[in-house]
Amino acid sequence: MMAVAHAPVGVATTVGTISSSVRRRSGFGQFAVRCEMERVVAETATRTTGGNMEPGRWKEIQSQHHSSVNVGDAAIPRTKRAADEDAEVLIECRNVYKSFGEKHILQGASFKIRHGEAVGIIGPSGTGKSTILRIIAGLLAPDKGEVYIRGRKRVGLASMDEDSFGLRIGLVFQSAALFDSLTVRENVGFMLYEHSKLSNERIAELVRESLAAVGLKGVEERLPSELSGGMKKRVALARAIISDGKPGCTEEELVMYDEPTAGLDPIASTVVEDLIRSVHINGNDAQGKPGTISSYVVVTHQHSTIRRAVDRILFLHEGKVVWEGPTAEFDTSTNPIVRQFADGSLLGPIRY
Numbered sequence: 001m002m003a004v005a006h007a008p009v010g011v012a013t014t015v016g017t018i019s020s021s022v023r024r025r026s027g028f029g030q031f032a033v034r035c036e037m038e039r040v041v042a043e044t045a046t047r048t049t050g051g052n053m054e055p056g057r058w059k060e061i062q063s064q065h066h067s068s069v070n071v072g073d074a075a076i077p078r079t080k081r082a083a084d085e086d087a088e089v090l091i092e093c094r095n096v097y098k099s100f101g102e103k104h105i106l107q108g109a110s111f112k113i114r115h116g117e118a119v120g121i122i123g124p125s126g127t128g129k130s131t132i133l134r135i136i137a138g139l140l141a142p143d144k145g146e147v148y149i150r151g152r153k154r155v156g157l158a159s160m161d162e163d164s165f166g167l168r169i170g171l172v173f174q175s176a177a178l179f180d181s182l183t184v185r186e187n188v189g190f191m192l193y194e195h196s197k198l199s200n201e202r203i204a205e206l207v208r209e210s211l212a213a214v215g216l217k218g219v220e221e222r223l224p225s226e227l228s229g230g231m232k233k234r235v236a237l238a239r240a241i242i243s244d245g246k247p248g249c250t251e252e253e254l255v256m257y258d259e260p261t262a263g264l265d266p267i268a269s270t271v272v273e274d275l276i277r278s279v280h281i282n283g284n285d286a287q288g289k290p291g292t293i294s295s296y297v298v299v300t301h302q303h304s305t306i307r308r309a310v311d312r313i314l315f316l317h318e319g320k321v322v323w324e325g326p327t328a329e330f331d332t333s334t335n336p337i338v339r340q341f342a343d344g345s346l347l348g349p350i351r352y
């Protein structure tokens with residue numbers, strides 16, 4: 001079972017079970033920033049219902065989704081259906097605003113991520129895609145609006161003390177964010193060295209399993225500088241999905257990938273796209289074992305990644321979700337913003 005390495009931001013700087021050698025070489029100067037890299041457990045409060053999307057569009061997406069999975073859905077009373085639909089929602093951003101000084105980045109972003117989904121967030125550069133991932137992960141607080149984790153509102157930032165409410169959230173950063181001075185084993189096992197009481201031998205075993213799941217063997221003692229760009233991304237993925245070794249863990253996991261294929265050649269991109277699919281519950285990992293990641297979100301600019309790795313797209317522009325729909329509809333959408341972006345045209349509503 002892939003599982004928890006509870007690693008909220010900042011806390012790891014004060015709680016230390018990691019071996020002093022690993023800790024020393026990770027470099028504490030950079031740690032406060034770089035410990036963001038791993039999974040973050042989300043806190044929350046109030047169960048909620050309702051949506052932020054236009055009612056018509058929302059119904060359309062729901063009917064597409066449920067027509068394929070719920071035979072005889074019409075016979076189920078409306079109230080039960082609504083409750084079931086809400087139960088599927090892992091993350092909801094409701095009217096989220098975020099500014100950095102005078103830069104108003106998010107301006108009322110609203111959307112939901114459901115159990116089992118593979119969602120892409122796309123949009124022009126600087127429109128706030130990475131910012132929204134950080135907000136979902138609880139690394140950044142919105143100025144206004146709410147984030148609900150499984151229907152319960154997160155208050156403040158993610159912290160070490162909070163209850164995960166049955167959902168672990170992992171974030172894989174664009175740069176892979178590996179510690180240059182640590183080996184692959186130490187990087188992949190970092191949060192276990194830091195936050196678990198497992199023996200070094202057990203952690204090494206879990207690291208090996210996680211690397212095997214992403215198709216890497218025999219690289220444990222290498223340094224990141226000895227890896228190709230594609231291998232670094234796979235190591236980062238292995239770190240995001242490492243198991244804590246506890247049997248019977250039932251917590252769901254959402255993983256968010258920030259530009260996982262940026263800078264890779266087309267073949268290396270395909271490998272990473274397929275790996276992302278393979279560790280999802282609908283896939284089988286590199287060892288042929290069923291994936292365990294419930295849902296994932298990919299921020300990307302790459303057309304190949306949009307087409308190969310995600311099923312539904314959220315298009316973010318000027319701080320809001322201006323279009324959403326199945327990946328297949330992206331190419332045929334007549335929305336002028338989507339058309340301009342898909343065609344890479346200089347003409348249209350998006351201004352640079």
Ligand SMILES: Nc1ncnc2c1ncn2[C@@H]1O[C@H](COP(=O)(O)OP(=O)(O)OP(=O)(O)O)[C@@H](O)[C@H]1O
Pocket residue numbers: 100103105123124125126127128129130131132
């Ligand atoms: N901590 C911060 N302090 C100040 N400005 C920030 C901070 N984080 C992000 N920004 C700014 O917010 C804007 C949105 O950044 P973000 O990285 O979310 O965009 P993006 O859509 O992911 O962009 P890209 O596609 O180019 O990666 C940018 O102008 C960025 O410089």
